[in-house]
Amino acid sequence: MRRAAILAALMLATPAGARVPPPPLANLPLPNAAQEADAKALMETIRCLVCAGQSIADSDAAMAADMRAMVRARIAAGERPEAVRAWLVDRYGREVSYDPPLSAGTAVLWAAPVLMILAGVLIARASFRKRR
Template identity: 50%
Template sequence: MMRGLLSLLLLMLTAPVQAQTALPPAPYADRQLDDPVLERKAKALMETIRCLTCQSQSIADSNASMAGDMRSEIRERIRAGEEPEHIRRWLIERYGDWVSYEPTTAPILWPLWAAPIVLLALGLLLMRGRIKRRPRA
């Protein structure tokens, strides 16, 4: 009886390892386009798009399945004649600004861009005030 329970427990623990996804692999995830010019366009775009799974790599460098799906989608769209900038805008609309490594100039981000300049100016003012107050010997 104990042996049967142990076998059942081991079978239950190994079941997730044996599971497979029901989705077929993306056709162009790891296969390049036949036209080298189109492949260069796709590769250049893929290097500017952030992997949503690993977050520290571009989709060109990532081995995550999500990155493979995105690479395939980009290659298929470029093969169909879409311009890389149009594909980039579509990816940003779908996944948000964060997906692109290129910084945006949205008005909501202006304080973020201005903060280093403001902090530097405050530091210079403080330094100037300290230098003026110092007694001369």
């Protein structure tokens, strides 16, 4: 009974579909066209952590809006896109980047396509030899 009362109070406290408005810089371009171009280019390469397979530039998620606002604010403050990317990776982890750097942890990801192509060539070669 008590749980039902708490649930009802919570449902009445927040109207259905209510959304928190996005931060001001989330959807407004920067006044400086060069800075906005840098920000947009960076936002295209940063993964939305809520949406599967979308960049923060394409996502409608609230977290993506917050991340767009942070990117624009830092670029407007004069930070280079590489520094903003490094800050985002430090804050959210390597998963935030669509282009992970080559390291011991990502070496398998970089080598896997080459190894799969090599395996396919070897299998095809063996198959053609058997037919002769």
